[in-house]
Amino acid sequence: MPKKILLCYPEGKHKALTMSYDDGVEADVRLVDIFNRNGIKGTFHINSGMFGTLGARQRLTEEEAVALYKGHEVSAHTLTHPTIARSPREQLIHEIFEDRKNLERLFGYTVRGMSYPNGSYTSQIKDLLPHLGIEYSRVVETTGGFGLPDDWLEWKGTCHHNRNLMQHAEAFAGLDKTQYLYLMYVWGHSYEFDNDNNWELMEQFCEFIGGRNDIWYATNIEIVDYVKSYSRLRFSAAQDFVYNPNAHSLWLSVDGDIVEVKGGTQVQL
Numbered sequence: 001m002p003k004k005i006l007l008c009y010p011e012g013k014h015k016a017l018t019m020s021y022d023d024g025v026e027a028d029v030r031l032v033d034i035f036n037r038n039g040i041k042g043t044f045h046i047n048s049g050m051f052g053t054l055g056a057r058q059r060l061t062e063e064e065a066v067a068l069y070k071g072h073e074v075s076a077h078t079l080t081h082p083t084i085a086r087s088p089r090e091q092l093i094h095e096i097f098e099d100r101k102n103l104e105r106l107f108g109y110t111v112r113g114m115s116y117p118n119g120s121y122t123s124q125i126k127d128l129l130p131h132l133g134i135e136y137s138r139v140v141e142t143t144g145g146f147g148l149p150d151d152w153l154e155w156k157g158t159c160h161h162n163r164n165l166m167q168h169a170e171a172f173a174g175l176d177k178t179q180y181l182y183l184m185y186v187w188g189h190s191y192e193f194d195n196d197n198n199w200e201l202m203e204q205f206c207e208f209i210g211g212r213n214d215i216w217y218a219t220n221i222e223i224v225d226y227v228k229s230y231s232r233l234r235f236s237a238a239q240d241f242v243y244n245p246n247a248h249s250l251w252l253s254v255d256g257d258i259v260e261v262k263g264g265t266q267v268q269l
């Protein structure tokens, strides 16, 4: 009988939390401070053509953004925030590719994620994204659940922060069935906390859910990369050994035992 093998998150965990905030506005300073104090990781989707502008909200300058988002992920949100389902394809390509180039020049790593500005997308846009180097994109629809997405280019979060955040957090904290991989994914805009005067909601949430040793606190792309790495593992047909061709470790549950498979090594199961 082959052993029962299941993917785990790093260190054998089965729960992950990720946060996703859009537009790169000044209120992100306060939000990042709350995340950092509680060991929570976020992904910030930025319009690099709008740095330092004052539209409806004050956007961060390039220098402020570079200093602020250290330890978190910066990802694309198009250059100038058009409703892309109404844009010509040529404009769409320009908006995404130039955003990538600007962000990569500033932040020094390959930008491979996105969220759709105004939540706007079509199946044609989704088909185009892999050709522009985009591996995931978040939508505004949510599931209310804690599953991994079926389609990374139509990534639905668990909830917007104004939709029963603490109820979801309590449900997530209580999940203990280790046969499942759970993900809690919260999205929003930090300026909404100013508008709604409810910063204490995010303070309360992060204090409650942060700093737990059974949760992997990850950026969006770290989750994508980890799950994709799993599909590259080379299991023997008898499932009695596995080779990990990735550079980093993957963790498996093998008949209930946690096994670390280090990058570039073969492990007996």
Ligand SMILES: [Zn+2]
Pocket (backbone or CB within 6 Å): 022, 023, 077, 081, 117, 118
């Ligand atoms: Zn936006």
